Amino acid sequence: MSTRPRITFDDRGWCNACQWMEEKMTFDWSSRKKELLSILNKNKSKTGNFDCIVPVSGGKDGSYVAYMLKYVYGMNPLAVTVRPALSLEIYRILYILAMIIYIYHQIQKYLIV
Helix, strand or coil: CCCCCCCCECCCCCEHHHHHHHHHCCCCHHHHHHHHHHHHHHHCCCCCCCCEEEECCCCHHHHHHHHHHHHHCCCCEEEEEECCCCCCHHHHHHHHHCCCEEEEECCEEEEEC
């Protein structure tokens, strides 16, 4: 019995996360990467402006996506968050990634470089 919300098990006893891992093994990842590169190239700024928006909260998902877009795919992402973010960890992460973040906090807007 699990205390994790929304967890389900199949007849093999596999949880939904393990079932998803199994399903991902059947994907054609090379065609997906080709499609991603096409989308990125289509949206890359010719003038040095931001290429895309990445939602970040200070957690691992947004940080990973921001890193991959900037350093692996050469994009210029604008990191955006809405407070409350996960503590002040977000500032350290974005400083390390050398990224700009747009923070919306109530009515005030800040641009941190």
